[in-house]
Amino acid sequence: MPRINELALLPKLPLLITESADEFDALSHAFEREIKPRGIIEQMYVHDISSIVWEILRLRRCKVVIINSAFRGALQNLLKKLLRQPGQYEYEVEDEAEALAQTWFTDQEAKKQVSEILTRFDLDESAIEAEAIRRSSADLELLDRMLTSLESRRNKALGCVAEYRASLAHQLRESADRFVDGKGVLRLEDAASKRSTAA
């Protein structure tokens, strides 16, 4: 289905091949329903907000996947430290740790074995997650900075819509007042007096 922008003048947000255009359109329409943009400027801000939120979702997804991807290496690293007996070098338990880390994802027996090893040191599976986060902390920090910046821009864009709307309302109120006060239209008595002067 082709992606239709309500105002075709605004450039469409390019998506990754793996992203769903329908999902983006649904998100965009949800914002339009909520904000009800009037005019191109408000439409521009709504488009901006949808694009930013879409990118926030993309980066958040990445964050989770980056942590999950680091799980195997994290588990292996942790097991190497936990399996090592006093006087033993890490490389001596490397093969065992690698084999256990590889089968941990699919084999219940390996999962049980890892759990027992962790319990021996008063640890649980959250220790694996912590190690995965530690190993990917440089990437996560960069991602977090980008997310913070995007979230602040999203809030600013929302503020801009409100500010623009308030300014427009103020402008409309002022011109309405001008008409009510008779400054914007010719008064009837003025028109009549002008006619009598001319006569």
Place this chain on the structure above:
Amino acid sequence: MASERQIAANRRNARKSTGPRSTAGKKRAGRNAYRHGLSVSMSSNAAFAKELDRLVREIAGDTKNAIVLERARAVAEAELDLARVRRAKVALIERASAFGELDPPRPSRVTAFQLLRVLKAIVRNPGEPIADGVTFSEPIGSLATMPSQEPYRSAEAVRRVLPELRKLNRYERRAAMRRDRAVRDLWVEQK
């Protein structure tokens, strides 16, 4: 503190540092500040100029006021800049996903370890052909280490271009600020 003699020597030396002299050097130095090319004005591009004009007309309405038109042009330009940087971001991620990295792979270099192996082979068998028993393993390509399944592949692509994405983010933020300022100027003018 520098002595009079040192100051004079510094000045003499500084006079010698007048930048590149050859045409090639000047050309190279001329691109010193080049980063991503997104700051280059696109209004000379015909398709962009047409798109810009249509957007300006939509923002300004049917006004003949030159100042309003100018303000509307600033809004439209910033908006199209935002679109350009968003396209660049997606293109970078797609490129990293397809090739595993942004830059073409460098020709493989001999590592110190590999060189040591060659030297050992020479010492062990002086006069024998060096290649016997000594092989240089090819470095693992960036594409080979890309996960094949989604969402892992896209996430890995994003991870690999994170520094570039951050730079583009900064540019995007500046374009958005320019647009917001231009919108405010437009309100003031339309009052």
